[in-house]
Amino acid sequence: MINKVRDFVVENNLIQNNDKVLVALSGGPDSVCLLSILYKLKDYFNIEIGAAHVNHMLRGDEAVKDEEYAKSICYKLGVKFFSKRVDINKISKDMGISHELAGREERYRFFEDISKANGYNKIAIAHNANDQAETIIMNMMRGSGIEGLCGIRSKRDGGIIRPILCLSRNEIEEYCNYYDLNPRIDSTNLENIYRRNKVRLDIIPYMKDNFNKDIIETLNRMANLLQIDNDFIEKECNNSYKKYCKESKKNLVIAKDAFFIEKAILTRVIKKSFVEFSGKHTNFEMKHIYEVISLANNSTNKKINLPHGIIAENVYGDIYLKYKEENKSEENEIILNKENINNKEVQYGEYNISFTVISNKNNIEFSNNVLIKYFDYDKIKEKLIIRKRKNGDKMTPLGMKGSKKIKDIFMDLKIPVEKRDTVPILCFDNEVAWIVEHKVSDRFKITKETKNIIKITFARKG
Template sequence: MYKKVLSYIKDNNLIEFGDKVLVAVSGGPDSICLLNILFKLKEELNIDIGVAHLNHMLRGEDAFGDEEYVINTCEKMNIPCFVKRMDIETYSKEQKLSCEMAGRNARYDFFDEIMKKEGYSKVATAHNANDQAETILFRLMRGTGLEGLGGIKASRDNKIVRPILCLSRKEVEDYIQVNNLNPRIDKTNFEKIYNRNKIRLDILPYMKKNFNDDIIQTLNRMSILIQKDNQFIEKIALSFYNKYCIESKDYFIIKKEMFEEDEVVINRVLRNAITKYSKSNYDFEMKHIYEILQLSKKNSGKIIDLPNKIYAENIYGDIYIKHRKEKNFNSNEKKQEINIDKGNVNNNTIDFNDFKIEFLVIENYNNTKLNLEKNNFIKYFDLDQIIKNISVRNRKDGDKIIPLGMSGSKKLKDIFIDMKIPKEDRDNVPILCFDDKIAWIVGLKVSEQFKITNKTKNILKVVIQRKEY
C-alpha cells in the first residue's frame, strides 16, 4: 500500500522533497488513512505534516465528536492541528449557496489561511478512486464536457494534491482494519437523500453487479485518458484566449472577433474567462456558455447574469465580464446637484462622485497672450455667458447638449452610444451645467453655447481630477 501511494506521488509530482504538507482531516476513514500513510512516509519524502479540521457544525454533537477525535489523534502523533468552527448552514444562506458548496468554499478558505500563516506549501485531500468514479457519473448526469468527464485531478495549481486517488474505497477500508485505526463514521453518507450518495449506494453497485465488476478502475482509467486529451485542447484554447481576451482588475473583455472561431474554441475561451475572472471553477455550466454565445449575437447594451456575482454585457459586439456592484445611492442619484454662485466661483473646489472639480476665473482675457491648453479634463468657458449659477449633476432622462461646432442639439444618450460608453458608467459621468444648460459632459463633449470667442472678456477654467482613495 505504501509503495503504491509513494509511486503515485512520484509519478504525478504531487509532493516535493522538503514540502510542508497540510492534511485535510475530517476524521472519517479516507482522511485518517491519508494521514496515517503520509505520516509513515514522511521521512522517506522528507516532509513536515500538519492537520486542518473544519467543524461545519452541521451534525450536532457528532460534529464536535469529530473535532475532538482529530485533536486527540494529532496529539498522539505529535503533529500540529489547526481547528476552526463555522456555521455552514448560516454561511450558505448568506452566500446563497448550497451547503455542499458553502462547506467547500469555507474549507479551502481555511486551508489558504493556514498556508499563508504557517508556511505550508501543499494541501493534501483524501479523495480516492471511488470518489473519482462517483464524480464522473455525477457530472455526466448533470451534463458536462471533457473537462468534467476528466473528473478529479491528482493535483491542482501545484497546491492541492490527492495522494490516495489511486486507492479504491475497499483498499482504504482494508488499510484501516489492518492498522487497527478507528475513524469516525458520518452517518449522513448512508442517507439516500443526496444524489452523490445514491450514486455511491445504488448506481455503482448496480453497474458493478450487472455490467462491469471493475467499473471503478474502468472509470478511473477513462478519466486519465480524457484528462490528457483535454490538456492538449486546452493548450490550443489558451493561444486563442491570449489573442482575444483583455484582462483588467475591473473587467474582462472578450473581443467580438473571437466569436468567428470554431465553437469548440469559443466555448473553452468563454469558460476560462468566466472562471478566471470569478476566481471559481464551480457553479458554471454549459448553459451559461450558451447564454454568452447568444448574447454575442444581440444588440449592444444587452446583459445576462451569471453565477458568483458576475454578469456579461454586450458592448458593441465585445463581451465584457464584470462584477455586479451594489448601487451607491449617494453617488448615483440622478438628481444630485451642487450649485455655485457665479459671483463667488473663483478658487472654489467641490467633490462630486469620484471627481474633484476646481473652478478658476481668468479676468480680462487677451487671446494674444493666453495659451489655452488642450486637455479632456481641463476646459475653458465664457464666464460672461453665465447669468446666475453653475451646477454639477448626473445625467437625466431627456438631457441634450449643443456640441461644439454644431448648431443643433443632440441627446446625451446618443452621445454615450456613439462614444461607446458602457451603460453602467454613464450615471457616474459629471454633467457641468450653466443656468441649467449643459456646458460640459466631462471628458466627452463641451457645448457650443459657452465657447470662448474674440468678444470674451472673462474666462471660467474648470479642472477635473479623479480622487484617490
C-alpha cells in the same frame, strides 16, 4: 502498494523534499491507509507529517470513538495531531445547505487554519480510485462537460494533494488488514441514503456485474486521458482570456472579438470571467454562459441578470460584467453666479473644478488637455451649472450648425450607458456648453470679437 503510491506521487509531482504534509484523518480505512503509507515514505521524501481530524458530531458515541482512534494512531506513530468538534447539523440548518457540503467546507477551513498556523504546505486528502469513479458517474448524471468528466485531480491549488488516488478501495482494505490497522467504519457509508452512497452501493456494482467488471479502472483511465485534453483547452482558454478580457474594480469587459473564437474556448472564457469577477465558483451554469453569448449578438444596452447580483450588458458589442448597485450616479447639480466665478474652486463627483476669468486673450496658451477648456465669458448671462445629463438635453457641437441630442452624442462616442450619468455636463444659463472630456458647444466658442475668456479646469481627485 507502498511502492505504487510512491511512484504515483513522483509521477504527479505531489511532494517535494522538506515538505510539511498535513493528513486529513477521519479514522476510516482510506485516511488511515494514507497516513500509514506517508509515514513509511517520510524518510524517502524527507517530509514532516501531521494529522487533522474533524468531529462532525453527527453520530454520537461513534464520532467520539472515531476521534479517539485517530488520536491514538497518531500517538503510536509520533505524529502531531490536531482535532476540532463542529456541530454540522446546526451549521447545515443555519446556512440552508446539506450535511455533506457543510461538512466539507468546515473540514477544509480547519485544515487551512492548521496549515497556516503550523507551517504545513501540503494537505493530503484520502480520495481513492473508487471515489474517482463515483465522482465521474455523478458528474455525468448532472450533464457535466469534459471538465466534470475529468473527475478528481491528484493535486489542486492551495497545496491539496491526493497521494492514494491510484489505489482502489479493495487495495486499501487489503493494506489495512495486512498491517492490522483496524480503522473505524462509518456506518452511514453502508446506508443507501446519500446520492454518492447510491452510486457506490447500487450503480457501480450493477455496472460491474452487467457491463464491465473493471469499471473502476476504466473510468480512472478515461479521467486521466480527459485531463490531458482538458489541460490543453484550459491553456488556450487562459491565453484567450488574457487577450480578450479586461478587469477593473468596477467591471470586467469581454471584448466583442472574443465571440468569434471557437465555442469550446469561448464558453470557458465566459465561465472564467464569471469566476474572476465574482470570486465565486458556484451557481454559474451553462445556461448563463449561453445567455451571454446570445446577449453579444443582441443590440447595444441590452442587459441580463446573472447569479451573485451580477448583470451582463451589451455595450456596442462588448460585454460588461458589473454589479447592479453600481449603475447610477446621484450627484446634485451645482449652480454658480457668473459675477463671483473668478478664481472659484468647487468639487463635483471625482473632480476638483477651478474657474479663471482672463481679460487679455493674446496671453493664452491653449491646451490640448481634454479637461481644460476656454469659453467666451461675455456670452454667459447669469450663471454656470454643473450637473449630470437630463432628458431632452441638446447642444450644438463645435463646428456644426444644428443642435444634437446629448443622448445621440453619447451613442456616437460609444460611451457605455452606465457611465453616462457620471459624465459632468457644464451649462451656461440653460444651455449645454461642455460635455466634459468629450464635446464643447459652438455657441460659446472664442472668436475675434471675444473680449473676456473664462478658463475652466476639471482635475480628477487624487
